[in-house]
Every structure is written in structure tokens, then in C-alpha cells.
Amino acid sequence: MKTPARPLVLAALAFGLLSTGVRAALTDGMTEGKPAFKSMSQITFGPDGVLFVADAKSAAIFAIATEDTKAAPDGATIKIEGLNQKIAALLGTEAAQIKINDLAVNPISRQAYLTVSRGTGPDAVPVLLRVKADSKLEAVSLEKVKYSRAELPDPPVDGLVGNGRQQQNRRLQSITDLAYNDGRVIIAGLANEEFSSTLRSIPFPFKTAVAGTTVEIFHTSHNRFETQAPVLTFVAYSVAKEQKLLAAYLCTPLVEFALNDLKPGAKIQGKTIAEFGNGNLPLDMIVYQKEGKDYLLLTNSARGVMKVAAEQVAGAPALTERVPNIGGLAFTKVDWTGVDQMDRLDGRSALVVRRPGADASVLNNLETLALP
Amino acid sequence: MDAADVAVVEVTGLPADTVAALARGDQTPEAWATLFPVFAIPLATSPSAPAATERKAALPTPMLGAWRVQEGRVRFSPQFPLARGVSYRAEFRTGPGGPLVAQYQLPADTTPPSTVVAEIFPSAEMLPENLLKFYVQFSAPMAEGAGLDHVRLLDAAGQEIKLPFLKIADELWDAGMTRLTLFIDPGRIKRGVRPLVEVGPVFEEGKSYALVIDAAWRDAAGRPLLKSFRKEFRAGPADRTALEPTGWKLSAPAAGTRAPLSVEFGEPLDQALALRLLTVTTPAGEAIDGEAVLGTQERRWGFVPAKPWPKGPLQIVVPTIIEDLSGNNIGKTFDVDMFAGVPKTFSTASVRLPFEVK
Numbered sequence: 001m002k003t004p005a006r007p008l009v010l011a012a013l014a015f016g017l018l019s020t021g022v023r024a025a026l027t028d029g030m031t032e033g034k035p036a037f038k039s040m041s042q043i044t045f046g047p048d049g050v051l052f053v054a055d056a057k058s059a060a061i062f063a064i065a066t067e068d069t070k071a072a073p074d075g076a077t078i079k080i081e082g083l084n085q086k087i088a089a090l091l092g093t094e095a096a097q098i099k100i101n102d103l104a105v106n107p108i109s110r111q112a113y114l115t116v117s118r119g120t121g122p123d124a125v126p127v128l129l130r131v132k133a134d135s136k137l138e139a140v141s142l143e144k145v146k147y148s149r150a151e152l153p154d155p156p157v158d159g160l161v162g163n164g165r166q167q168q169n170r171r172l173q174s175i176t177d178l179a180y181n182d183g184r185v186i187i188a189g190l191a192n193e194e195f196s197s198t199l200r201s202i203p204f205p206f207k208t209a210v211a212g213t214t215v216e217i218f219h220t221s222h223n224r225f226e227t228q229a230p231v232l233t234f235v236a237y238s239v240a241k242e243q244k245l246l247a248a249y250l251c252t253p254l255v256e257f258a259l260n261d262l263k264p265g266a267k268i269q270g271k272t273i274a275e276f277g278n279g280n281l282p283l284d285m286i287v288y289q290k291e292g293k294d295y296l297l298l299t300n301s302a303r304g305v306m307k308v309a310a311e312q313v314a315g316a317p318a319l320t321e322r323v324p325n326i327g328g329l330a331f332t333k334v335d336w337t338g339v340d341q342m343d344r345l346d347g348r349s350a351l352v353v354r355r356p357g358a359d360a361s362v363l364n365n366l367e368t369l370a371l372p
Numbered sequence: 373m374d375a376a377d378v379a380v381v382e383v384t385g386l387p388a389d390t391v392a393a394l395a396r397g398d399q400t401p402e403a404w405a406t407l408f409p410v411f412a413i414p415l416a417t418s419p420s421a422p423a424a425t426e427r428k429a430a431l432p433t434p435m436l437g438a439w440r441v442q443e444g445r446v447r448f449s450p451q452f453p454l455a456r457g458v459s460y461r462a463e464f465r466t467g468p469g470g471p472l473v474a475q476y477q478l479p480a481d482t483t484p485p486s487t488v489v490a491e492i493f494p495s496a497e498m499l500p501e502n503l504l505k506f507y508v509q510f511s512a513p514m515a516e517g518a519g520l521d522h523v524r525l526l527d528a529a530g531q532e533i534k535l536p537f538l539k540i541a542d543e544l545w546d547a548g549m550t551r552l553t554l555f556i557d558p559g560r561i562k563r564g565v566r567p568l569v570e571v572g573p574v575f576e577e578g579k580s581y582a583l584v585i586d587a588a589w590r591d592a593a594g595r596p597l598l599k600s601f602r603k604e605f606r607a608g609p610a611d612r613t614a615l616e617p618t619g620w621k622l623s624a625p626a627a628g629t630r631a632p633l634s635v636e637f638g639e640p641l642d643q644a645l646a647l648r649l650l651t652v653t654t655p656a657g658e659a660i661d662g663e664a665v666l667g668t669q670e671r672r673w674g675f676v677p678a679k680p681w682p683k684g685p686l687q688i689v690v691p692t693i694i695e696d697l698s699g700n701n702i703g704k705t706f707d708v709d710m711f712a713g714v715p716k717t718f719s720t721a722s723v724r725l726p727f728e729v730k
Contacts, residue, residue, distance in 0.1 A: 041542065056542070057547060085414075086433050088412065088414070089411065089412050089433035089434075089435070090433050090434075090435065090436055091412075091435070091436065091451075091452055092410075092412040092435040092436070092437075092450050092451070092452050092454065092455065092458070092460070093412060093452070093455040093457075093458055094412070094414040094415075094455065094457050094458050095414065096457070097455060097457075099516070099517060101541075101542075117516075118452060119455075120515035120516045120517050120590075120592070121513050121514070121515050121516070121549060121591075121592025121593070122513045122547070122548055122549040122592060123592070124516070125452060137433070139436055139451075169648055170546035170547065170548075170551060170644065170648070171546075171644070171648065172544070172545065172546055172547055174540065174542040174544055175542075176540065176541070176542075190540065190544070191544075192544035192545065192546060192551075192553040193553065193642070193644045193645055193648065194645060194693050194695060195504060195505070195555060195558075195695070195699050195706075196693070229558050230540075232540065250538065250557075250558065250559065251557075251558075251559040278559055279535065279559075281539060281540065283541070301539070
């Protein structure tokens with residue numbers, strides 16, 4: 001999970017906004033109480049400590065005012081060895097019954113949030129956890145919080161009525177990534193029935209009357225075929241003052257398209273600007289700045305961590321010819337192994353959930369790594 | 373401690389002044405967790421349990437829960453139900469004689485396995501070589517997370533085909549967790565695209581395959597399956613044709629009966645989508661309530677109305693996102709060849725097939 005690229009670039013302006021009443025506006029219309037989660041998967045922070053949580057089983061996105069807004073300086077080092085074991089101990093079970101779904105760092109407080117499932121069956125319980133700067137792990141109480149909820153736009157097509165409806169609508173949307181950018185929440189997902197690539201956009205603060213937007217994105221992959229493969233991870237990024245989404249697909253094209261094209265019912269033609277190799281699944285992507293330059297960092301299932309100088313993105317040509325296994329934007333390999341989850345901790349470091357050894361699939365750690 | 377659903381830990385027989393002091397006090401959860409912690413310790417016999425040294429390191433994290441003093445007892449109620457495979461150790465750290473310690477674990481599960489793979493869709497024995505997905509239907513809810521470890525796709529020689537399925541972070545279950553969707557990795561569906569040059573397609577026309585599910589897969593209760601499951605099939609020609617519902621054969625029922633309306637697709641369709649998406653309405657769009665079934669290996673759809681058929685015109689509504697076994701939709705094939713020209717796409721979200729009930 002990632003925090004939006006914009007506050008990084010416009011940090012000074014963001015502070016100005018915070019002191020002029022944005023806080024009240026963002027929590028306006030929120031309810032106070034206990035949000036009814038059926039599941040918690042992808043999470044990301046918006047402004048002012050608002051945490052967006054995807055609940056795929058409810059086909060909804062929740063915005064939670066964490067009130068975790070005390071600014072912390074750069075330089076914390078968070079480390080938890082045996083993270084899944086510690087979580088299991090806290091939740092009174094064994095590590096095999098714990099699934100860590102996502103990690104997001106609050107860009108204000110630098111505290112890390114984790115969504116976890118306790119249990120593996122249909123009755124698995126979603127839990128939100130927090131890791132403080134001193135690496136202490138705690139449960140976040142959701143008994144009484146300010147929150148709002150938005151249904152995923154474009155619910156499953158379902159014309160059945162009566163008994164047939166209950167029996168036969170078994171569609172569920174898995175959410176592969178979530179980001180907040182400039183007043184909207186963007187959601188990528190994959191259904192368990194129809195195979196399609198849809199990206200949904202919901203304006204925030206959530207309003208009951210405003211429906212979100214669903215778009216289909218086409219891109220050229222592997223030379224000449226358009227497919228509707230699912231977006232697995234993406235970031236918002238500003239290229240020549242225009243807001244873009246950079247989306248990584250299965251197997252592993254990187255596709256650029258304009259955020260402004262996210263209009264109701266739109267079918268968007270994305271521009272494939274890189275191929276990062278087949279037999280691979282992109283897992284997570286962040287944007288960061290180092291020595292005045294922007295970089296993308298992409299974690300993968302089979303091809304490790306890749307660092308891309310973002311200055312290449314502006315004016316990158318579309319890949320329209322057959323490329324060998326890898327082509328388009330140049331990247332360097334970063335020597336981080338076993339990274340499953342990643343977010344920017346501060347200006348210097350990333351926070352990752354990683355498996356330390358090749359055979360240690362039952363064990364993982366939360367670690368702070370210097371941005372490469 | 374009591375049974376799993378009402379598990380509490382109680383300390384009884386404490387001196388009255390100790391109880392009174394605890395009842396009066398305003399302990400924070402942190403203070404309670406120091407005085408009266410309960411630890412969850414994975415049993416060493418569990419294959420996923422960490423080594424002994426790591427277990428020791430995990431010990432200092434007490435379980436979440438709530439503490440209260442009531443009727444002379446101090447009680448801890450865990451926030452989550454107790455789990456099997458875990459030993460619970462409660463310590464009450466007060467008094468001169470050192471901490472009181474109690475250990476508990478849930479009794480072993482002696483229920484025999486009963487969950488089975490009920491069906492796999494598509495059910496045909498001949499599947500297109502560019503097949504897009506399987507649905508695995510279980511008889512009871514399953515556990516998430518290890519599915520692909522228990523599914524193997526074998527060629528005619530019994531050799532395992534490596535990494536045939538799309539693997540994403542979340543397995544694609546339905547809400548009840550009785551049905552798992554397995555997408556074939558789209559990069560390995562036969563077409564002229566690059567990955568096939570290196571790793572080969574998953575299926576090739578004329579060859580035989582078996583989808584094998586082993587019995588070690590755990591259900592939601594943590595029990596293995598009753599038995600393994602094997603689906604054998606042959607790969608046929610690729611299907612790269614968009615769906616044409618106008619070519620479907622409708623058999624209209626007679627008015628005043630509840631005889632089924634039946635539709636022959638001329639090819640198998642995606643089981644879940646055909647059952648979910650097809651509906652019968654009046655010309656004005658008012659839905660007719662009833663039950664749909666699929667038969668003849670998903671080539672035929674039947675619809676029995678809840679009430680006898682009214683006389684007059686009706687229609688079947690077919691959303692264009694319906695798929696055949698290769699993911700082709702109405703008006704659009706799964707992969708569109710950019711150099712062959714993009715075909716006209718349907719601007720309407722559904723197609724209507726009118727019929728007359730006489």
C-alpha cells in the first residue's frame with residue numbers, strides 16, 4: 001500500500017491546508033459508532049489521519065477518522081521479528097490462522113497499520129492493528145470511531161428476483177489495490193466470476209447521492225493483443241503537471257493513463273510503457289524522492305524489488321512492438337528479498353513485511369529498510 | 373476455562389482484601405495484562421508451529437481480552453474464541469507464593485472428515501484449449517490460503533503442469549467459501565503471445581489432462597477432505613468467437629403452465645455467469661420470478677416460473693458480460709487482435725431475446 005505521491009511533492013502546501021479547516025470538512029458527514037466490517041483487506045491513508053479500508057465481502061470502502069494526527073519526525077526504526085507469531089499471540093491463536101492482508105503507514109504520525117484476518121474460514125474475524133514508533137503492537141479499537149462508508153460502484157449485475165437471487169448471486173469482488181488521490185478513492189479489483197479489469201473511483205468525503213465511477217482499461221500487452229487483465233497494484237503520480245495512474249498488471253506490464261479519464265462508463269486505452277517480465281505478479285508499488293529525484297519502487301512475486309527512475313515516465317514511448325522479456329523503462333534490482341507488503345515510512349525509509357528465509361513461509365518480520 | 377464459545381479464565385478463593393482492592397482499583401488493560409496475563413502458545417506438534425526458541429520469544433505477548441472483578445472472582449474474557457492447536461497459559465501474579473498458573477487446551481477434534489469436492493465446472497469432458505477458468509464446488513465451507521498447494525493439473529503422462537493458475541494475494545472464494553474460482557494464468561492461454569514461447573501454453577488441442585485435488589486440503593473446521601477428486605478431460609480447439617445469442621434456440625412454454633422455458637446455447641457457457649445473469653422479463657422490463665437451472669454440461673438453460681406463464685410476449689435478457697468457457701463475451705472476444713482491427717463493441721449492456729407465450 002502506498003500513500004499518495006502528491007503530499008510528498010507538495011508538502012509545504014499540505015501543511016497550509018491542514019491549518020485552514022480541512023480537518024472538519026473531511027469528517028463532516030461521518031457517523032460515530034462501530035463500523036460493521038465483514039472483512040478488511042487493502043488499506044491506505046488519506047489526509048489528516050483518515051484511513052480507507054476495503055471490505056471486499058461487503059463490497060464497500062470505509063473511511064475511518066483514526067485521530068492519529070500527531071506529527072512525528074523522520075528517523076524511526078520499526079522492527080518486529082516474527083510479526084505473524086506476535087499477532088497470533090495477541091489474538092490468541094497460532095500463526096497459521098493469521099493472514100496479514102495489508103500494511104499502510106500514517107504519513108503524519110509514522111505509525112503503521114495492519115489489516116489482519118484471524119481464522120481462515122468464512123467466519124474469519126477482521127482485525128485492525130497498529131505498530132507504534134517503539135515497535136509496540138496493539139489492536140485499534142473500532143468500538144466508537146468516526147467513520148463513513150461507500151458502496152463499491154457498479155454492483156454485480158444481477159437480474160434475478162425472488163429465491164433465485166439469494167441462491168445464485170455468489171459473485172464477490174476481490175480488491176487488489178486502493179489509493180487516495182486528490183479527493184477520490186481509487187479501487188482496483190478482480191471478481192470471482194467475470195474476468196475484467198475495472199477501476200473504480202469514489203469521491204471523498206463520501207456522499208450518499210454521488211455514485212462512483214467504473215471504467216474499463218484496455219492495454220496492449222505482449223505486442224499486439226488487448227486484454228482486460230486485472231490491475232494488481234498502482235500509484236498516482238504527477239507527470240508534467242498532469243495526474244496519472246501507473247498501474248502494474250499481471251505478467252508484468254506497467255501501464256499509464258490519465259486520472260482525469262476516470263469518467264462514468266469510460267473505456268480507457270492505457271499506454272504500456274514497460275514490461276517487467278513474465279511469470280510474475282506485481283505486489284506493491286510506492287513513489288519516493290531521493291536527492292531531488294522521484295523513484296518508483298515495485299515489489300514482485302518472482303522478480304524481486306525493482307527501482308525505476310520516474311523521470312523516464314514523462315515522454316516514455318508506448319510499447320507497440322514485440323519486446324523481449326523485459327522492455328521499456330529501465331530499472332535496477334534492489335537487494336530486498338521476500339517482500340510481501342511495503343509502504344513509505346518516512347523520507348528515508350520504507351517499512352516492509354518480508355519473509356526472511358526461503359523456507360520460512362510460516363514466519364515473517366516487519367522491518368525498516370533505507371530507501372534505495 | 374470452559375468450552376470454546378464461552379471461554380473465560382477465573383481466579384477464585386482469593387483473600388477478600390485482595391478482591392476488594394482489585395475491585396476498587398482502576399487498572400488499565402496494561403496493568404491487568406501484567407497482573408493476570410493469558411498467553412496463547414502454539415502446540416509444538418502443529419506443523420506450522422515455530423521452533424521452541426521462537427515460542428519462548430512469543431510468550432511475552434498476552435492475549436487481548438477484558439478483565440473484571442465480580443462476586444469475589446477475578447475474571448478474564450478473551451476477545452476472540454479459543455482455537456485448537458494452541459495451549460493457553462494463565463498466570464495470576466500476586467501473593468507471596470509466586471504466580472498461580474493454569475494451563476488449558478481445547479479437546480482434540482475427533483469428528484471424522486466429511487467435506488468433499490462436489491463438482492467442478494465446466495463439467496464437459498472436452499474443453500477449449502484457451503479455457504479461462506474452473507470453479508471448484510465443495511460440499512462445506514473451506515479454509516482460505518493454501519488452495520493452490522492442493523490443486524494439480526497433470527498431463528497425459530501424469531506430469532504436473534507448472535503454475536497454470538493465476539495466483540493473487542486473495543483466493544477467489546464466494547462469500548460462503550464453498551466455491552473457489554481458479555483462473556488459468558492469462559499469460560499462458562494459447563495465443564501468439566510471448567510467455568507461451570518460453571513456458572508453453574497450459575492446454576493444447578488433442579491432449580488429455582487431469583485436474584487433481586488432494587485430500588489434505590483443509591476445510592473451515594480444520595479437517596482434511598474425505599477423499600481426493602479427479603476430473604479428466606481433453607483439450608479441443610480454441611474458441612475465439614464472440615457470443616451470438618441471436619443464434620440460441622428457444623423453446624417457448626405454453627401459457628398457463630409452469631413448463632420450463634429452455635434455451636440451447638450451442639456451446640457450453642460459464643456456469644456461474646449463465647446462472648446469475650440470464651433473466652426473463654416482460655417487454656417493459658418487469659422481471660418474472662422463477663428458478664433457473666443449467667444442464668447438458670452448461671449448454672442448456674432452463675427456467676421454471678414461480679407462477680404459471682402469462683400469455684403474450686416476454687423476453688430473455690442477456691447482459692453482454694456473459695462468457696463462454698474461453699472468456700469471450702457478446703460482441704467481444706477475450707483477446708482483441710489490435711492489428712486485425714477492433715470489432716464494433718456493443719454499446720448496450722444487454723441483448724434481448726423476445727419470445728411469445730401462446
